[in-house]
Amino acid sequence: MTRLWNDSADFADEMIDGFVAANARYVRRVSGGVVRTTPAPAGRVAVVVGGGSGHYPAFGGLVGAGLADGAAMGNLFASPSTQQIHAVARAAHGGGGVLFSYGNYAGDVLNFDAAQERLRAEGIACETVAVTDDIASASADEIHRRRGIAGDLTVFRSAAGAASAGYDLADVARVARLANDRTRSFGVAFSGCTLPGAPAPLFSVAEGRMAIGLGIHGEPGIDEAEVPTADGLAELLVSRLLAERPDGADGRVVPILNGLGSLKHEEMFVVYRRIAQLLADAGLEVIDPHVGEYCTSFDMAGTSLTLFWLDDELAELWETPVDTPAYRRGSVAPEAAGRAAQPEDAGAADTATAIVPGDTDSQSVARVVVEVVDTVARTVDTHVDELGRMDAIAGDGDHGIGMQRGSHAARAAAHESAAAGAGAATTLARAADAWSDRAGGTSGALWGVILTSVASTLGDTGRPDAAGVAAGVAAATRGVMSYGKAELGDKTMVDALVPFSAQLTTAVAGGATLAEAWRSAASAASAAAAATAALLPRMGRARTHGQHSVGTPDPGAHSLALIVTAVGDVLTHHERTPS
Amino acid sequence: MTRLWNDSADFADEMIDGFVAANARYVRRVSGGVVRTTPAPAGRVAVVVGGGSGHYPAFGGLVGAGLADGAAMGNLFASPSTQQIHAVARAAHGGGGVLFSYGNYAGDVLNFDAAQERLRAEGIACETVAVTDDIASASADEIHRRRGIAGDLTVFRSAAGAASAGYDLADVARVARLANDRTRSFGVAFSGCTLPGAPAPLFSVAEGRMAIGLGIHGEPGIDEAEVPTADGLAELLVSRLLAERPDGADGRVVPILNGLGSLKHEEMFVVYRRIAQLLADAGLEVIDPHVGEYCTSFDMAGTSLTLFWLDDELAELWETPVDTPAYRRGSVAPEAAGRAAQPEDAGAADTATAIVPGDTDSQSVARVVVEVVDTVARTVDTHVDELGRMDAIAGDGDHGIGMQRGSHAARAAAHESAAAGAGAATTLARAADAWSDRAGGTSGALWGVILTSVASTLGDTGRPDAAGVAAGVAAATRGVMSYGKAELGDKTMVDALVPFSAQLTTAVAGGATLAEAWRSAASAASAAAAATAALLPRMGRARTHGQHSVGTPDPGAHSLALIVTAVGDVLTHHERTPS
Structure with a gap:
């Protein structure tokens, strides 16, 4: 059992602080994780690894000469967020492209893929090899569904050995795939x-x-x-x-x-x-x-x-000397820094855009958004243990903690934005970005998609109408299905989100007010979530976990139902006593 | 808790086998522990460390370039035996003398000191620095009584750094003392x-x-x-x-x-x-x-x-690169082997002396010795858990396991010797040596002294008389008190051994047969042991453990009483039905 922490919500962050304090000659902290203190020579492929925390020495302990150039370090057992991975890769990149490698889990795949898309859009070449060494997690016919466990090390080392030897990105990726095979x-x-x-x-x-x-x-x-x-x-x-x-x-x-x-x-x-x-x-x-x-x-x-x-080839690359905080092999000569360390924090720069104030109406709606986000955070707090328990049956137990970190970050961002005069769209979009960045994992990414989609229909001027909100929720539903690659019936959040969105659209079209329509939609979501949750005790042993695992219910449907129900109460209160 | 083992009595040996199999490029197995695969240059001071097993990476994991040249690896939580330490030091020695360092525990002090005496008698210069870093184990006024815990590493590294820098033995010892201070x-x-x-x-x-x-x-x-x-x-x-x-x-x-x-x-x-x-x-x-x-x-x-x-000085020595199975620092260049590895096993050579047959009478007595040793081993087996529990109150819980390993080894050696035609003295002396070598710890060393002392009065010709056996037991008592540095009243084995010996001598002098005298002496030992054992439940928290700790009873008195009582039955049986 774990015995030592301060506030458990700060555990992962404080762990990284202490890790960096103890290993400053190897690693420096950047937004989202750590990179090497002495970067590899310019033009070399950067190997960026990552995953949830709680696997030490994976992943931060494996950053150093001859191994990873950077590690994105998520919350406990939760994938790092897209923003974290993007920021670490930016800081580690030395002009030769980025090879991502990590254990094959749904949340990691989702967030690493999204980060890769952002980097490619920015002109940085990327390749990805997810590690699939665990033969117990799927049959030999479905190797691509297998999890990554301790075999991460051989794939990371092979890729890093190839990068150290000056292989180009395509060749580093080829070696990593060979090692994984x-x-x-x-x-x-x-x-x-x-x-x-x-x-x-x-x-x-x-x-x-x-x-x-x-x-x-x-x-x-x-x-x-x-x-x-x-x-x-x-x-x-x-x-x-x-x-x-x-x-x-x-x-x-x-x-x-x-x-x-x-x-x-x-x-x-x-x-x-x-x-x-x-x-x-x-x-x-x-x-x-x-x-x-x-x-x-x-x-x-x-x-x-x-x-x-x-x-x-693998035998020769295996001879590459390695020197990291937790892993050493062979004799590493001190490596001359081939390029200057990049002190600027690549991630922080992205969110430093100034807020453009909304008009008076939208500022008023922004206050409702703040209240909604407050309610979401409070609802998650109330149910955090229950969500963790549900997730422990089918998955890795991080759902409650991830939802809590995300909703708290969203609350802080919403308050800050509204206080700075932001309109409703900006307030909710900032909350969305903070949620996905801090929560990490699958649920963090998906809630980021939901809030961002709804935000885009609110505007920073005027008041949105019920049909606009319903359209935003419909867009959110499409976004979640596309991003998370889950279908209706996969026992995920989608099973509650689809009936919620359908009922919201129908009720609004039928003339209901937003609050009335929302309440009836929330009932539909709750009924669907209950049907999913009822499967949990009958599950027995889950073979894999997370969004991709058809047949393995995750608690996403339940948390969605809890949240939309609570939000319905806020909307009803505001319709009765408009601000 | 521990979950994986085969026979728990083999745990430490199998652990060392696996450790060496996994780390053959660093260490090779010798009698008593491990030494470096690539020895340091000839003439350099050898740093030899050691202690019980169960402290990994201490002590075998710290053998390699820039750190220890050899490690004596005892049973779980039990000091290595004198023989083990002697054999490892012989194998590690490269002509520059030996610096011993280990945590300051009674059993280690006893066995390392005895090994040091043997080596000095063989012309090998030795110095010893016991580590005393644990400030909780004694007051600042009694630093010499403090235990060694994780501070072992700084003393070992400082000593090894000095040895690597070519310091002579006196200077290596000075640095080790400075580091310990x-x-x-x-x-x-x-x-x-x-x-x-x-x-x-x-x-x-x-x-x-x-x-x-x-x-x-x-x-x-x-x-x-x-x-x-x-x-x-x-x-x-x-x-x-x-x-x-x-x-x-x-x-x-x-x-x-x-x-x-x-x-x-x-x-x-x-x-x-x-x-x-x-x-x-x-x-x-x-x-x-x-x-x-x-x-x-x-x-x-x-x-x-x-x-x-x-x-x-310590800061400069701390820069010495280190490369061992479990600990690395800095950049170690492959070290040219300065002298040939010594494949011969220094410990095994000592016991390879051929057996000189005893005469018919003494061979007959040797069969009684075998039966006595069988009985001792059986008695220890019966009470092994009880002895472990008693030791756990005051000490480290290794007493039962150590007694079991020792008595089993003694049994095998006695059978082998008697089968080869040895007389009584040789049979018991071989059993004594096997006991102390395999048991390690304080009790192993002391039982070795007892059996050796008694053996020397048995002779390999003729039949010993009762007075001779009583004199042997008296010599054993003096030996134990001198070797273990405990006095009557220190709540150790001595508290039972002294009255046992006194009563045996008195009864024999009064005309009793050996068996009669032995039985009355065993009663005296049992009464004394009961008085000591009765203190255990009242002890509360023990501050230190082992033979040196006045006021902390160890189970040695109890196991002595159990053993002499059982031996009394064997002697009685033989007096009634002489062979």
Whole structure:
């Protein structure tokens, strides 16, 4: 369990502060994460990694010579936001383009892809290789759906080795894909992890039992068994991985026995003793074995074995010296800074645009927007534990925390904008941007889309009519479906958003006031969310999590229903006592 | 808790096997532990460290260029045996003498000192600096009684830096003492640790509470408090250490925030964030901060802060590059092997002497010795959990495991010797040597002394008489008191051994047979042990542990009484049905 924090909402930020304070000779803080203190020579491809926090040394601990040039560091177990990734990549980029690599999770895919689009639009070449090493998370026929776990390290190192060797972006991406194709992992867990301030672990395993095929976000495994002996575990891990030996592998293999947080090095060495025997028995040539913590899952007790099957090129790149806060290999000569460090904060510059005041009517609407956003934040606060629990069943338990961080940031931004005289559109758009930036993850990105879409129909002059708002919600619905790639029936937020939008449009067209229409739409959303939520207790073990996982309900529909219901009350109050 | 092992009695050995398998480019296995694969140049002082296992990366993980030349690796939480330390030092020695350094615990002091005496007798110059950084373990007036915890690292590194710079042995020892004088640590724990196969943690802390001033063997702290915030903990640790700033410190300080096993890096970074602020506020210049695991206590959840106050010499030596399995600093160039690795196993050579057969009478007595040793091993097996529990109250819980390893090794050696035709003296002497080598710790060394002393009175020809055995036991008693530096009344094994020996001598002098005398002596030992054991539940929190700690009973008296009672039954049986 987690014991030490100040305010749990500040945990990830304060962790990054302390990490940077302890490792200033390696990394410097930028908006969204960290980049190398001594940047690579100009023109070299920048390798930018990232993901949620709670996986130390992934991802910030892997930034340095011979490994990542920058890491976008999200909140605990939540993808970094699009803004964070964009800002870190800007700071790390040295003219040679950016190779993004990260574990294959829905929120990360969504936000890294969006950041990549922004960077390409700005003229920076980007390629992406999401890591898919976890053989337990999908079948061999659906490798693209597999999660990334400790195999992140081999893909990151291969890409960085290629970048260090002066490969161009297309070639760095080719090497990263090759490394990913030749990396397989399988893991087990003996206990779940507990996020700071959370009342209980994300999942639990009975004493003496073990979950087989764990994820690294507290997702439960695909099977359960008695805890075997150390030798028995070694046999399980090796046999599962040898059964998925990649085509063309010549027998040179790097084994990585990764501790997930609370398993001791001593125990891992006892297990590795047998793994080494089994690999030798299988006629494999073991190169550079790793036993330690490379990608943790907070305080989860568990371990995974990764086998990285080298070929000549990968073997040569594996010799690249590495020197980062948490990982070193070979002998790194101090690297002359090839270009000046960029002290300006690429992310902060984007939001520094001055506010253009709205007219009096729109300023009045902006005050309603502030009240709506206040209500949203309060509603999330009330339900934060419940949302976290729902998410822990199907996913990684970060939904409540992410919604809280996002809605609080939105509230602050809305108050600030309205106080500066902004109209309704600007006030809500600023709130949208703050939400997605601070929340990160899938829900942060989607709520950013929703609020931005509605904002664009409010205007900064005059008062919007009910039909305009309904049109904004319809646009938001299309945006969420396009951005999150979920369809109606996938048991996501979309299942509540579609009936909400349809009922809002219909009721407004039928002559209802905005508040009346909104209330009837909120009822439709609640009914749909209840139908989705009712599936949760019957789910059993979820195999993957997040927006992309058809059949795995996430709590997004429930939080949407809670929020639109609360907002309906605010709108009703304002229709009865107009400002 | 510990989850992965095969046979818990093999845990430490298998851990070392796996550690060496994973780190063959750094270390090679020798009898008693590991030494560097690429030895330092001939003539350089060898720095040999060591201690019990369960503290990874201490001690084997710290062997490599710029740090230790060898590590004696004892059983879990038990000092390595004299034989182990001697063998590792022989293998590591390159002609420049040996600097021993280790944490200041009774069993380590006893065994390292004995190994040092043997080496000096063999013409190898040795010096020793025991680390005493833990300010919670004794007052500033009694610094020599303080324990060594994470401050081991600064003393080891300073000594190794001096050795790498070509300092002679006296100067390496001077630097190590200087570093120890300028190293202070203070720690807290949130949960105890559980040894492999143990039914419960060595101590427990109530949920939401924390033990202040912990040890690294599961010893409870000196005080207890609510778990504070991360910032509150930083303030506690820094304030305690600044109150013990060494005389003459100029303000340059290396902070080391050490995790004890189950505390997460993320939590430590949140704590370090505030530590960095507090050190800056105090006007100190922070150099090379460390946040990580450097000396753990198995799976204990807790942390300690070490401050290492540099002067010019220590600051310069601190720049020495280091490259070991678990710890690296700076840029280490591949070091040319200055002398050939020594493949022969220095320890094994010592015991390879051929057995000279005893005469028929003595071979007959040897069979009784075998039966006695069998009985001892069986008695220890029966009571192993009870002995561990008793030791957990006052010490580190390793007594049962150590007695078990020792008595099993003695049994195997006795059988082997007797089968080879050895007489009684040789059979028991071989058993004694095997016991102390395999058990390690304080009790292993003392049982080695007891059995060796008795063996020397048995002879390899003829049958010993009762007076001879009583004289052997008296010699054993003197040996234990001299070796272990404990007096009657210190609540140790001596409290039972002295009355046992006195009664045996008296009864034999009064005409009793050996078996009769032994039984009455065993009664006296049991009564004395019961008096000692009765103190245990009233002890409260022990401040230190082991043989040297006057006022802290250890279970040695109890195990002695159990053993002599069981042996009395064997002797009685043989008097009634002589072989």
